[in-house]
Amino acid sequence: MRVSLRLLRYFTAAAETGSTTAAAKLLNVSQPSISVAIRELEALFDDTLFTRESGAKMTLTRFGVRKLAEAHQLLNAAASFEADDSGDAAAGEVQIGVFSTIAPVYLPELLRIARARFPDLSIRFIEGDLMQLEDALRSSRIELALMYDVGLPADIERECLAELRPYALVPAQSKLAKKAGRLSLHDLAKEPLILIDLPHSREFLMAPFWQCGLAPEVRYRATSLALVRGMVANGLGVSLLITQGDQTMAAGAIERPIREETIRQPLVIARPARASRTKASELVAQCMRDAVDAALARRAGQGGKAASKAASSRRRAPSLR
Structure with a gap:
């Protein structure tokens, strides 16, 4: 047989x-x-x-x-x-992974762009935490992933699309929301903390506090960004996040920049090192880049043009390691 x-x-x-x-x-x-x-x-x-x-x-x-x-x-x-035999890479199928907390921000835009450009290209996706996506890349269940680089090993190749700073999420009616300027991690650490509880993510989000010698009380843990936003909006605590969402997701929560200079989170396209790249996966990778650019431009408003220009410059000479 x-x-x-x-x-x-x-x-x-x-x-x-x-x-x-x-x-x-x-x-x-x-x-x-x-x-x-x-x-x-x-x-x-x-x-x-x-x-x-x-x-x-x-x-x-x-x-x-x-x-x-x-x-x-x-x-x-x-x-x-x-x-390759048909000469039409846009008619293939690509398996991708997306980090679960950023999927609502970037995946719909990615799928919309891909469908408009390549209607015959099939994209199948999985959502997972960082460890699950790393395993999926290694086992070839997915060809590429849109995820954060939190100490990815050498056998995973990364192309950096953006470096994101942590920000504070606070209840709209709180004293912190009414403070002028950037918020200090020292002020944030005095409040009950709602922590994104996913492998690697939890340690990365606690690191800025630890760097300042702070140990905030973790009151609640959640794996869903939407749940964290909802809990903050209801005055149950504050949070430190990387992924920036739509403010309409939780009208009672306010995003505020952090005063201290903290480590930044690379948003990357990850692939298995030494793996062959299909033409179809390259088309999807370009859609990923454009989806991230579009989301960041919407977020930045007028400043998005500069961000887009910088991203285009990176694209001409991608940072791979």
Whole structure:
């Protein structure tokens, strides 16, 4: 028996959705087709790909995790071959990842730009925290990711799109909101803190306080940017954030710049180092750059022209490391 792309697609769909039923719905095939494909692959390898428990989600075995990474590499190579053979990279498929807290800010713009320019280009995305996206890049489940660089390892290549400063989010009716000028971290540390509780993010957002010898009381922890904004808007505390959202998300919360000079957060396009780049993924990367530029320009108002000009200059000579 020979392994076909169809078997690989059925296997990866089952691994990503966690069930043969969900995989069948995703691929618009029958559920038995997915089950048969998995049994065929397990018979070929003489090893199990999934652990199965009644009523539980299908979980990859250690062997299955390794084979899933290989399957993604083969499917990506096949997609690249088909696109190059037809001469139309804009008709391919690209798998991307987006850091969960920045997805609402940049992903809709990215998808809108890509759909307008390349209507036949299919973009599939996953949201995750920084560790999950790093794992997805390493396992080739995604070709590139829009994320923050918080100590990414050397085997992940980064192209910096912007360097973002932390800012304070405070209740609109608080004394801090009524203070003139920039807010000090010393004043912020006196209030209950609502912390984004995601791997790497939590340490990065606490670092400015630690650098000033401060230890604020973390009153609440949340993984959703929208939840943090809502909690601050209801007067439950203050927060220190990187991702800048739409003020309409929480009318009772005010963003204020920080007085102290703190470490900046690079917003990057991340890719596995030494991985081949498909033409379709390059088109999506350009859409990512333009989506970030558009979001920052809207944020900066008239100052966005300068930011866009600087970003265009970076693009002519991307910073890769």
